[in-house]
Amino acid sequence: MTFHRLISTVLLSFSILLCACGNNDHTIKMKGSDTEVNLAVNLAEAYNKTDPTFSIAISGGGSGLGITSLLNGQADIANSSRPLTDEEKTLFQKKDIRLKTVVFAExxxxxxxxxxxxxxxxxxxxxxxxxxxxxxxxxxxxxxxxxxxxxxxxxxxxxxxxxxxxxxxxxxxxxxxxxxxxxxxxxxxxxxxxxxxxxxxxxxxxxxxxxxxxxxxxxxxxxxxxxxxxxxxxxxNRLYFFQRPLYQFIPEKSWDKVLSFIQFETKGEGTKIIENSGYYLIQ
CATH class of the missing domain: 3.40.190.10 (Periplasmic binding protein-like II)
Known part of the structure; x- marks a missing residue:
C-alpha cells in the first residue's frame, strides 16, 4: 500500500469512527482479504459520496481474519479471496450463523x-x-x-x-x-x-x-x-492460470444494512471503480 493510500485509509477510518458514534445502524464493518482492501477503500469512498449517512470501516489482515471476525460477530462483511473451507462452514453452522455470499469481482x-x-x-x-x-x-x-x-x-x-x-x-x-x-x-x-x-x-x-x-x-x-x-x-476468456473470483461473506442479520452498498458495487457505479482499480468484472 502506498503512503498516499495508507493515509487515505486512515482518514477514511477516522471519519467513519466519528460517524459511528452517532448511529451504529449506518456503520458497516468490513474486514479480511488484503487483496481486496484497496478496492474496498475505493468503493467505500465513492459510496459514501452517494449516501453520506453511511460509513464503512475497513481493515485487511487476510481472508482468514475476516472470516473469523464474522464468527466472532465483529464484522458485517468479510472480504475473502477464497471460498469457505469445510471446517469454516461447520463452525458457522454450529454458531447458527447463516451467510449470504456475493462474488463481486475477479x-x-x-x-x-x-x-x-x-x-x-x-x-x-x-x-x-x-x-x-x-x-x-x-x-x-x-x-x-x-x-x-x-x-x-x-x-x-x-x-x-x-x-x-x-x-x-x-x-x-x-x-x-x-x-x-x-x-x-x-x-x-x-x-x-x-x-x-x-x-x-x-x-x-x-x-x-x-x-x-x-x-x-x-x-x-x-x-x-x-x-x-x-x-x-x-x-x-479465462486463459490466465492464476485468476479467481473475489468473495464477500455477509451474515443474514447484516444483509438489510449492507444491501444498498452491495448493489452499488455489483450493479451501479461501483462496477466502473472495480475495472479502474485493476480488477475484473465477473463475466
Whole structure:
C-alpha cells in the first residue's frame, strides 16, 4: 500500500469512527482479504459520496481474519479471496450463523521479479519447483548464478492458500511471509534475487510506480502461450492460470444494512471503480 493510500485509509477510518458514534445502524464493518482492501477503500469512498449517512470501516489482515471476525460477530462483511473451507462452514453452522455470499469481482494473481531479472515469462511447472524450494538458484532459469528469494503471504491469506492449491505444493520453508501485497512489492524492488506474488490490482497503471519490478507472463505448459495477468482480454476468456473470483461473506442479520452498498458495487457505479482499480468484472 502506498503512503498516499495508507493515509487515505486512515482518514477514511477516522471519519467513519466519528460517524459511528452517532448511529451504529449506518456503520458497516468490513474486514479480511488484503487483496481486496484497496478496492474496498475505493468503493467505500465513492459510496459514501452517494449516501453520506453511511460509513464503512475497513481493515485487511487476510481472508482468514475476516472470516473469523464474522464468527466472532465483529464484522458485517468479510472480504475473502477464497471460498469457505469445510471446517469454516461447520463452525458457522454450529454458531447458527447463516451467510449470504456475493462474488463481486475477479482478480488475477501476478508473479513479480526484480526488473533486472532477464526472464519475462515462466511456466507453471518451473514456478512450482521454485515456490516449493525444489529449485533454489536462478542459474537454470535465468542464467544468473544467484539464490532465489521467495516472498509470499502468511497462512491466514486467501492468496497463500490459492497459490498453494493451484501449484499443488507445500511452500519452501525458506519463503519469507509478508503481511500484505504492498510489502511484497517493496521487497522485490530492492531484491534482485526475489520472486513473489500479488493481486494484479496492486500493479499500478502508472509506469513510474512500478519501477524496480517486472510482472511475469505465465505459461500453463512449457509449449503454451505466455499470458499476462494484466491482459483483460485473456482474463475475460479465462486463459490466465492464476485468476479467481473475489468473495464477500455477509451474515443474514447484516444483509438489510449492507444491501444498498452491495448493489452499488455489483450493479451501479461501483462496477466502473472495480475495472479502474485493476480488477475484473465477473463475466
Amino acid at each position: 482478480d488475477a494473481t501476478a508473479f513479480v521479479v526484480h526488473s533486472d531479472n532477464p526472464i519475462t515469462e515462466i511456466d507453471v511447472k518451473t514456478l512450482s519447483k521454485i515456490m516449493s524450494g525444489q529449485v533454489e538458484n536462478w542459474k537454470s532459469i535465468s542464467g544468473q548464478d544467484v539464490p532465489i528469494n521467495i516472498y509470499g503471504r502468511q497462512s491466514s491469506s486467501g492468496t497463500y492458500s490459492f497459490i498453494r492449491k493451484k501449484l499443488k505444493i507445500a511452500y519452501s520453508q525458506k519463503a519469507k511471509e509478508m503481511t500484505g501485497n504492498a510489502q511484497i512489492l517493496e521487497a522485490i524492488k530492492i531484491d534482485k534475487s526475489g520472486i513473489g506474488y500479488v493481486g494484479a490490482g496492486y500493479i499500478s497503471k502508472k509506469i513510474q510506480d512500478n519501477k524496480g519490478i517486472k510482472v511475469l507472463k505465465i505459461k500453463n505448459e512449457v509449449d503454451s502461450n505466455a499470458i499476462s495477468p494484466l491482459d483483460p482480454t485473456a482474463i475475460k
